Every structure is written in structure tokens, then in C-alpha cells.
Amino acid sequence: MRRIPRRGFLAGALAGCADAATGAMTPVGAGYRPEAGSDEAELWRALDRMEEGTRQSRFLLREPAIVDYVRDVACRLAPEQCGDLRVYVVRTAQFNASMAPNGMMQVWTGLLLRCENEAQLATVIGHEIGHYIERHSLKGMLDRRNKATAGMILSLGLGAAGGGLGSELAQLAGYASMFSFNRDQEREADAVGLGLMERAGYPTIEAAKVWENLIAENKAMPQRERGPGFFATHPAQEERAETLRRQAAQQAGPADARQGEYLARLRPIRRLLLQDELALRQFDRSLIVLGRLAEALPEDAATQHFTGEAYRLRDQPGDADRALGMLGRAARLPDALAETQRSLGMIHLARRDQRAANAAFRRYIELAPAAQDRLLIQSFIREGA
Amino acid sequence: MKAIRAAILSLGLLAGCTAYEAIPGQPQAIGNGLSVVGEPEFNRRTGAIGRRAEFQQWTADGFELNALHLYGGIGEGETLSPVADRDNRRELPVFRANSNLAEAAEFVQASIAKLGGTALIEARDIRPIAFGGRDGFRFEFRITLKDEVERDGIAAGAVASGRLYLIFYHAPRQHYFERRKPAVERIIASARL
Amino acid sequence: MRALAAIALVALLAACAPGPHRGVPVLQGQAGVPVVVLMPVDVELYEITAGGMVEPKGEWTDRARPAVETALARFKNSRGIGFRNLGGVGDTETRDLILRTIRLHGAVGQAIAIHRFSPGQTLPSKRERFDWSLGAEVAPIGRAQRADYALFVHLHDSYSSGGRVAMAVAASVLTLGRAYIQMGRQEGFASLVDLRTGEIVWFNRLLESAGGDLRTPEGAGRTIAALLQDFPR
Known part of the structure; x- marks a missing residue:
């Protein structure tokens, strides 16, 4: 084998x-087809x-x-x-x-x-x-x-x-x-x-x-x-x-890495890319990637959200605090994701802060009324808490 | 390489004693904590699968075509795969005893994606249900594995005394999912904790 | 004594090994002669192991496909049935359905090969019946191809099993690849599917000893002949 x-x-x-x-072989030119x-x-x-x-x-x-x-x-x-x-x-x-x-x-x-x-x-x-x-x-x-x-x-x-x-x-x-x-x-x-x-x-x-x-x-x-x-x-x-x-170092002449163009073009699928990245559950590594992305896009809600998610899911000592900080920041950005509220609610719930959890979950459902987990999340909203 | 050889070896042994038995339409114990009423159209795989006695696999037409996994309790620090517990190098999610239902559902979905080695999984209709007389969750999912056959699935479970009791089912979308769905729904409805 | 036991075991296994499944005595055509459409042959030659590595398996060359196709053509001509290759498929929907069904057939055929042909792997619920199917969803293929039946042929190099088994252990919960390794160097099966109902009316799998070297016309011919022996008239 x-x-x-x-x-x-x-x-x-x-x-x-x-x-x-092996020997001399001509490089491939335009329109090349093998014999x-x-x-x-x-x-x-x-x-x-x-x-x-x-x-x-x-x-x-x-x-x-x-x-x-x-x-x-x-x-x-x-x-x-x-x-x-x-x-x-x-x-x-x-x-x-x-x-x-x-x-x-x-x-x-x-x-x-x-x-x-x-x-x-x-x-x-x-x-x-x-x-x-x-x-x-x-x-x-x-x-x-x-x-x-x-x-x-x-x-x-x-x-x-x-x-x-x-x-x-x-x-x-x-x-x-x-x-x-x-x-x-x-x-x-x-x-x-x-x-x-x-x-x-x-x-x-x-x-x-x-x-x-x-x-x-x-x-x-x-x-x-x-x-x-x-x-x-x-x-x-x-x-x-x-x-x-x-x-x-030997390069002469002007050059442009075209960072703005690249980030803008990738924008429509960034969420998908980050979601797939997190699904690998290699959080330490993902956090490095996310950190680089956050430097380039400090105001990007998806990047902040998934950074918070990486901490929440990794769940090592101190991660809940880090997640809370990140997610809180993500929630205040103009194009905030509805899911950020869901994650915030989860952390509040784990800390037995029912009132804060209620508020986050309510906001989640308000922002994503068609969410697939709406009914389950709704069940976490407990009045009189 | 060594790990793979060992894995092949262990399955070889396992295959030697794997067989299938009929499931009578009576309560079936899944470990100590869970019981469901059997469905004769399903068959139970016998022999040691992994190391957990409270883990059972049932199928009606073969595991490629419909697979029902029943867990009589996943405890703190355990994963969805009895084999992975022994050698968890696959970054499988680990169950936490203090999980709420949404976190438990999240754990199940992430584990299935990871075990399936695919990014192509989508959960739908995640809702609270009564499972075995307790507050539980249920969701459906669609997954494409490496064989590129699109499969649909159902997962249902509850967390009680820090353990996750879980049943999940998956089958190719074409023909097989619907064919056994009624029996699966009856099994889930019959769960007792 | 030991030799006797071995002979007894071989005899026992031989007695247990069922022949091809035959669900219908004769094929029925909508308009006289039954029409069978031949689906593209499903051939796979390698597998990824659980570690994400690829293992080359065997020495197939690109001669295998034409050889198999020639063997199938020879088989077709020897029959009085209206055999036909898959024709042009117009709409994307039918094309998608065909692809989906070929993929599903791979999974179904594996399940049958294990649960009907492997000793000790019988499913009690299926002891008395053979009700595997590709689903009534296949009907549009029959309409588009004007055919009554479809023949699916699946030939995989079984070296893939090493990888599959490792994968099966690692992902034993999903159990999609399993202990069907004892099938020999070549893993092959063929199904005849009634395009009106999706039912598998005839099924056979390749025995380890029966397969030939697919790279040679003789080997491919022997393989196809073994696989399609007892094909219904």
C-alpha cells in the first residue's frame, strides 16, 4: 500500500x-495541445x-x-x-x-x-x-x-x-x-x-x-x-x-497588492468561508486567520462575529469573556449578524443572566424572524426572571 | 500509518463478530437511561461497536441506505463517536454536561458535520419537543458526504442529569429517507428516559 | 481431519452463497420487446484513507474502459433484448436525476452486496424478501430514454477498502463505508432496474475469483460475462 x-x-x-x-521539454505556449x-x-x-x-x-x-x-x-x-x-x-x-x-x-x-x-x-x-x-x-x-x-x-x-x-x-x-x-x-x-x-x-x-x-x-x-x-x-x-x-527585494517599479479589491470581491461569500472554517473546529488556527482578517477589516461584522464564535466554541478558561467582548462589538456594527444576538444570549444564559439572555434572544428573533431555530430559541425566553 | 493499520485491524476483528438481529416491537433498552419501542422493519447491529454498551446502530436496508443511531447517554467530555473517544484526533466536539438544548443541538450538528468530513450540512426546523417525557430538541438536516449522495436526516434528544440522550437518523434523499421516516418518527415518539 | 474441516467449510460457504437475485421471470416491455438502457459504467480506482492520503490501487490503464464497453457491447448483441446506450438527455432536471441515481446505485449496490451476499451479514427483516429499490423517482429516466429497464454496472477496485475501512472506523457513527472488504480485488455489481417502479428486478455481484484483468479484452469480457451471467431474458 x-x-x-x-x-x-x-x-x-x-x-x-x-x-x-527529464530532458529538454518545451514550455507550454498559448493554445497548446499535445500531439x-x-x-x-x-x-x-x-x-x-x-x-x-x-x-x-x-x-x-x-x-x-x-x-x-x-x-x-x-x-x-x-x-x-x-x-x-x-x-x-x-x-x-x-x-x-x-x-x-x-x-x-x-x-x-x-x-x-x-x-x-x-x-x-x-x-x-x-x-x-x-x-x-x-x-x-x-x-x-x-x-x-x-x-x-x-x-x-x-x-x-x-x-x-x-x-x-x-x-x-x-x-x-x-x-x-x-x-x-x-x-x-x-x-x-x-x-x-x-x-x-x-x-x-x-x-x-x-x-x-x-x-x-x-x-x-x-x-x-x-x-x-x-x-x-x-x-x-x-x-x-x-x-x-x-x-x-x-x-x-529585487523588484523594481510600482506594485499594488490590490487588497481593497480582493476583500470587496470576497465579501459575498465571506460568511460562508468563515462558517466552513469554524466547522473544522481547529479554533487555535482559525483565530490566527481571523486575527489577520480583523486587521484588514476592523469594522467587518462577520469577522468579529466568527471570532467571538471561535472563542465561545473553543470554551477554554477565559474564552467566554473574550467571546462576550467580541460579540458585543460585533453586535454594534452597522451590518451586524442576527446570529450574534443568539450567541450573546447563549453566553448570558450560561452565566444565569436570564434578563440579558431574554433581551438578546428577543433581538435575534426580531432580526431573523425566519431563523430555523426560532422555536427553540424562543423557548429560552423566560419571563419573570 | 500505524494508526490506520490498527484501525483496520480493529475493524477486522469487529467485522468478524458483527451480525444483525431482529428488533421485536417491544421496549428496547439503550443502555440504562433510554428505552424505545422497537420497529421490526429495522435490524440491530450486534457485537461490540466502539466501547460504549449504550450505543446502538439500527438499519432497515443497510447502513448506506438508512442508519439510526441511538445513544443511551453521552456524558461530560464524551463525543458522538465511541471510536473517537479512544483516539480523538479528529477535533470532534466534546459534550458538556451543563449544555442547554440549543447547545446540545449545536453539538450534535457540529459532530455530524465533522464525522461526515463535509462542509455541506444544513440544519432545519430546530425546535423544542418532549423527548422521553423531558424537554428535548429536534431538528432535520441535509448532508452531502464524500460519496456525493445527498442525505436527509432527523435528530432528536434531551439532556437529563448531565447526559445527552440522542437518536439520529440519516438516509439518501431519493427513496430511502421517506421510506423509513414513519418508523423513525414512531421510535422517537416512543422514547422513555 | 483439518483438511476435511476445510472442505466442509468451503462446501458450507458455497451452499450459503446465493446466486443472482431474480425478481422477474421474464422482462416486460411497454411496446413488445423490452428496452434496456445501459447506464454509464461506474468505475473507481482509488480511495482516500482516513488520514486524507490517497492510495493508488492496482494498475488499471485507460484500456480498461473501452475493454469493458466492448465486452458490454458483445453481451448486448448476444441478447434478443432491445439494449441501448444512454441517449442524449435533454433537460438538466433529467440529467441531474440520472447522475443522482447512479450515485445512489453505488450505495444501494453496496448494501445488497453485503446484506445478501456476505455470510453472516443478512438482515433479519429482509430474510424473506428482496425489496431494494432506486425509488419511483427514476420514472422520468424511462420516459426520456423510452426504456423499460436500466442496467447499472459498478466496478471498483477493492484496494479502496483499506481506506474505506479506516474511514469507517473513524466515522463509525455515520458508517457509510464498512466491512465489505472480503469481496476481493475487484468489487463489482450490476443491477437491472424497472424504470416504471425503481425496483431492482435483477442483481448480481462479482465473485473474487470470477473477475478478469479489465485492461485486456479477454479479462473485461470474462468479468462482464461473470457479472451478467443469468441475466434475465
């Missing part, structure tokens, strides 16, 4: 065993079938405004490849993205939540486009001495053949893990990504920040919650962040 580490943006540092990249009958054509065929499965997954986020935006960023970075790539946003609260050799690009919602600005999203997309342009997947496939792996890559597509049968999500993740790149290829993809960023006018320093943020998140997690791969290769991550930081 062989296990392949989960592949995607994170896998760079994971790929310890480096098969040397009929070649190995690469076979790979594409399998991937096309898999893509059919991706298209039909219930886990796809289908908001056109978000998908279009991600595609716009990709096109801004690599106008030459714009016509050849198809973007899929997958509703999974993990940080990852991938781009298959046939042009299927997947961006997970956990990545969208974690990027602080458009430049950081461009970092990850640019890196993936780097793998694509350099045809790393194909090189890896041809290179693999183990025929079984190549067979697996080709056969993966079969799972999706016939129109997305079986477990599409498994296929998404399976796709993500089927190529593992070696360290040289990761460096090459980083370099291509940085070049694309600079050309598109993004500050390349943001590339280093992506890694630094991830490292900070992982440090916040209790040992047992850290992913095996990520933690195991921690020094490699730090080294990578340093390299990127050094390379960024």
Missing part, C-alpha cells in the same frame, strides 16, 4: 524524493474525463462572480494561458490549489479565506501556472520508474469517466495528490510565479507572506492537529519563505 502525499500548492516542500526532471497518440495526449484524455466529474460535484462553489474573479486574476497573471485554463472553486476549507496539465485549475475555498489580498492569491495561482507552463506533471509522469504510478495517473480519469460517477470529491483530492513535484520543480514554479506577478504589477513580497502566514498558522495549532506532511517539512517552509523574500 503506497501513499502519496496530498499534492497541490502545499506539496512543494513535501517532495523529498527527487527524480531528476495525438503521445503519452501526454493520453494524460489529457484521462484528465478531461476527470474534469467532467469535477464539473458535476456538489462541492463546487458556483457563484459566478467569485469564479470569474479568480479566473480574472489568473488571466491578469498569464494572459497567454487565459484561453486554455478553466477555473473551479471547490468548497473545502483547506488551503490548496492545483492546475492540471489539461488546464483544469482548482482553487479551494480555504485558500480564498487565507489570502489577504489579490497578490497573495496571484502567488498561488502563479505558482500553479508555473508547473503548468513547465509541464512538470508530464515530466514527473514520464520520469516515474514505477509504471504503476503512471498507470494510476492515466486510470484516475477512468473514475470520472462516464460523467462523474462515484465520489467526485475523492477524485478532486485524488487528482490533487497524483503528481508530486520535486524540489527543483517547486523552485522553478516559484520563479515562474514571481515573474508573472512582477509583470502583472503585483508586489512579489506577498509571495513570502503567504508562506509566513501558513507557518504562523501551523505554529498555533496543537501538535496533534498539525498535518503530518506540513509539520515534518517545516524547515523547508521557512527556507522557502526566506528565498522568496530575498528574491522579492
Whole structure:
């Protein structure tokens, strides 16, 4: 039973065993199609079938405004490849993205939540486009001495053949893990990504920040919650962040990370992203992400609300007070969520402050008369208290 | 890897002694604290599932198609999964004895999402009911698991003496949910604490 | 003595192992010859383990699909029934229904494979009856395809079971993947569904020994022949 580490943006540092990249291979240009009958054509065929499965997954986020935006960023970075790539946003609260050799690009919602600005999203997309342009997947496939792996890559597509049968999500993740790149290829993809960023006018320093943020998140997690791969290769991550930081210093000319644009575009789904993030119940880590978001958006009610929720649900000593403070602030913001009142009521109730709980619950029902839990919450309002 | 091997091993052993028995239409004890009236269209999985004697799994057509989980009491610090209690690395929510009904319902919903490994879960119609003669809660939910089959579910329970007594059911939306829903509603209505 | 016991055990198991389920003696067509529509074959080759890792399983190549399809075509031609591939599906609603039903079939087929074919896993409530169904919701597929029945074929590489089992333990409460590992290297089953009612009128599963290497025409042919043996006339 062989296990392949989960592949995607994170896998760079994971790929310890480096098969040397095979010979000279021309990078992919616009409108590239593999030669009929070649190995690469076979790979594409399998991937096309898999893509059919991706298209039909219930886990796809289908908001056109978000998908279009991600595609716009990709096109801004690599106008030459714009016509050849198809973007899929997958509703999974993990940080990852991938781009298959046939042009299927997947961006997970956990990545969208974690990027602080458009430049950081461009970092990850640019890196993936780097793998694509350099045809790393194909090189890896041809290179693999183990025929079984190549067979697996080709056969993966079969799972999706016939129109997305079986477990599409498994296929998404399976796709993500089927190529593992070696360290040289990761460096090459980083370099291509940085070049694309600079050309598109993004500050390349943001590339280093992506890694630094991830490292900070992982440090916040209790040992047992850290992913095996990520933690195991921690020094490699730090080294990578340093390299990127050094390379960024050479950038000349003006650059804009487009933070305002990014945050505004993500606004319609921010609540969903935060909700999914909290459902992971990795509160220590989520609080780091929320803290960064709160710095950028100090007046955002959803961010304040979910920060309060993270404390309320984590429920460690002192968390109830922290939650109360956060939620109280969230409740006073202009676009406050109705649920904030519900959470406040819960904390008041736990502290046996029935009068305050009554007020919060009443306000909740007033703000969200159609709430699914209206009847249950109403039952907590006790008069004469 | 070792953990996975161990898990496979333990299930292997478990599978060896897992079988199914008929459920007569009489009161069935779920541990010491809960009893429900059986429904003959369901079958009980026998053999040790996890370590809690007060946890039962019933099915009518197979667990892929309808699964009823009955808990004769989840205590302080325990989770919804008897296996996870032994090795809780899945960040499963932990039950607190002082939970109110909304918090208990929240605990159940979050646990199901976490166990199912999915963000695609939505709870509806969360309401207070009498469960086993006590103040209890009930809600319905819709969940998509990794097999991409959309399932509907019902959860109902009550907190008594710091323990959560719970029944929850889920089945594919197509055909199977409705097919066994009447029996499930009767089981929930028959609960005694 | 031990050998005798082993023989006795094998004989016992063989006696217990039921043959394909046959719910109807002959197929009935709305307009004379019954029409069977062949649903896209459901093939899966790998699985994610509980740890979120992917395990490659087996050495299928992209030759498997055409080989299976060729074998099915050969089978079709050998029958006097109006077999037909899934035709163009007009509206999104029917397309969605077909996809949903194929996914549901995966779950139903697994339940049947366990509870009808695995020793000791019988459900007492179903001892006397076989009433698994895909639901009357499938009727629009029959109307759109002008077919009386649909044949669903599901072929999974059973190496997936390792991952499934681990997952099942971790998520034993949801118990969606379970101890159906003893099914061998290939996990395969086929159902014939009455599109008027959704009932499964014929079902068979692949025995471990019967499956062939799906990458070769011979192997795929043997697999399909074994799976569809005893298919109703």
C-alpha cells in the first residue's frame, strides 16, 4: 500500500524524493495541445474525463462572480494561458490549489479565506501556472520508474469517466495528490510565479507572506492537529519563505497588492468561508486567520462575529469573556449578524443572566424572524426572571 | 500509518463478530437511561461497536441506505463517536454536561458535520419537543458526504442529569429517507428516559 | 481431519452463497420487446484513507474502459433484448436525476452486496424478501430514454477498502463505508432496474475469483460475462 502525499500548492516542500526532471521539454505556449497518440495526449484524455466529474460535484462553489474573479486574476497573471485554463472553486476549507496539465485549475475555498489580498492569491495561482507552463506533471509522469504510478495517473480519469460517477470529491483530492513535484520543480514554479506577478504589477513580497502566514498558522495549532506532511517539512517552509523574500527585494517599479479589491470581491461569500472554517473546529488556527482578517477589516461584522464564535466554541478558561467582548462589538456594527444576538444570549444564559439572555434572544428573533431555530430559541425566553 | 493499520485491524476483528438481529416491537433498552419501542422493519447491529454498551446502530436496508443511531447517554467530555473517544484526533466536539438544548443541538450538528468530513450540512426546523417525557430538541438536516449522495436526516434528544440522550437518523434523499421516516418518527415518539 | 474441516467449510460457504437475485421471470416491455438502457459504467480506482492520503490501487490503464464497453457491447448483441446506450438527455432536471441515481446505485449496490451476499451479514427483516429499490423517482429516466429497464454496472477496485475501512472506523457513527472488504480485488455489481417502479428486478455481484484483468479484452469480457451471467431474458 503506497501513499502519496496530498499534492497541490502545499506539496512543494513535501517532495523529498527527487527524480531528476527529464530532458529538454518545451514550455507550454498559448493554445497548446499535445500531439495525438503521445503519452501526454493520453494524460489529457484521462484528465478531461476527470474534469467532467469535477464539473458535476456538489462541492463546487458556483457563484459566478467569485469564479470569474479568480479566473480574472489568473488571466491578469498569464494572459497567454487565459484561453486554455478553466477555473473551479471547490468548497473545502483547506488551503490548496492545483492546475492540471489539461488546464483544469482548482482553487479551494480555504485558500480564498487565507489570502489577504489579490497578490497573495496571484502567488498561488502563479505558482500553479508555473508547473503548468513547465509541464512538470508530464515530466514527473514520464520520469516515474514505477509504471504503476503512471498507470494510476492515466486510470484516475477512468473514475470520472462516464460523467462523474462515484465520489467526485475523492477524485478532486485524488487528482490533487497524483503528481508530486520535486524540489527543483517547486523552485522553478516559484520563479515562474514571481515573474508573472512582477509583470502583472503585483508586489512579489506577498509571495513570502503567504508562506509566513501558513507557518504562523501551523505554529498555533496543537501538535496533534498539525498535518503530518506540513509539520515534518517545516524547515523547508521557512527556507522557502526566506528565498522568496530575498528574491522579492529585487523588484523594481510600482506594485499594488490590490487588497481593497480582493476583500470587496470576497465579501459575498465571506460568511460562508468563515462558517466552513469554524466547522473544522481547529479554533487555535482559525483565530490566527481571523486575527489577520480583523486587521484588514476592523469594522467587518462577520469577522468579529466568527471570532467571538471561535472563542465561545473553543470554551477554554477565559474564552467566554473574550467571546462576550467580541460579540458585543460585533453586535454594534452597522451590518451586524442576527446570529450574534443568539450567541450573546447563549453566553448570558450560561452565566444565569436570564434578563440579558431574554433581551438578546428577543433581538435575534426580531432580526431573523425566519431563523430555523426560532422555536427553540424562543423557548429560552423566560419571563419573570 | 500505524494508526490506520490498527484501525483496520480493529475493524477486522469487529467485522468478524458483527451480525444483525431482529428488533421485536417491544421496549428496547439503550443502555440504562433510554428505552424505545422497537420497529421490526429495522435490524440491530450486534457485537461490540466502539466501547460504549449504550450505543446502538439500527438499519432497515443497510447502513448506506438508512442508519439510526441511538445513544443511551453521552456524558461530560464524551463525543458522538465511541471510536473517537479512544483516539480523538479528529477535533470532534466534546459534550458538556451543563449544555442547554440549543447547545446540545449545536453539538450534535457540529459532530455530524465533522464525522461526515463535509462542509455541506444544513440544519432545519430546530425546535423544542418532549423527548422521553423531558424537554428535548429536534431538528432535520441535509448532508452531502464524500460519496456525493445527498442525505436527509432527523435528530432528536434531551439532556437529563448531565447526559445527552440522542437518536439520529440519516438516509439518501431519493427513496430511502421517506421510506423509513414513519418508523423513525414512531421510535422517537416512543422514547422513555 | 483439518483438511476435511476445510472442505466442509468451503462446501458450507458455497451452499450459503446465493446466486443472482431474480425478481422477474421474464422482462416486460411497454411496446413488445423490452428496452434496456445501459447506464454509464461506474468505475473507481482509488480511495482516500482516513488520514486524507490517497492510495493508488492496482494498475488499471485507460484500456480498461473501452475493454469493458466492448465486452458490454458483445453481451448486448448476444441478447434478443432491445439494449441501448444512454441517449442524449435533454433537460438538466433529467440529467441531474440520472447522475443522482447512479450515485445512489453505488450505495444501494453496496448494501445488497453485503446484506445478501456476505455470510453472516443478512438482515433479519429482509430474510424473506428482496425489496431494494432506486425509488419511483427514476420514472422520468424511462420516459426520456423510452426504456423499460436500466442496467447499472459498478466496478471498483477493492484496494479502496483499506481506506474505506479506516474511514469507517473513524466515522463509525455515520458508517457509510464498512466491512465489505472480503469481496476481493475487484468489487463489482450490476443491477437491472424497472424504470416504471425503481425496483431492482435483477442483481448480481462479482465473485473474487470470477473477475478478469479489465485492461485486456479477454479479462473485461470474462468479468462482464461473470457479472451478467443469468441475466434475465
